[in-house]
Amino acid sequence: MNLIVNGEEKTFQEGISLQEIITSLQIEDKVMAAAINMEIVKKDDWNNCRPANDDKLELLQFVGGG
16 A cells, blocks of 8 residues: 655555554654545544555654754
8 A cells, every 4th residue: 555654655554543654664653643535533533543555654753953
């Protein structure tokens, strides 16, 4: 299954959860918010959310500054 993750095309196995994607990318300690096709997915739902082929994922992290 092909997904666009933060603008980059990546391939994952069919039926993988959003949480498994984040873990496989080794960014679970950095991601604070996630959206699929511009719709926010609550963190509590990451284990049950299964993106479809060609979905666009945005995995966001908060950055301090000032």
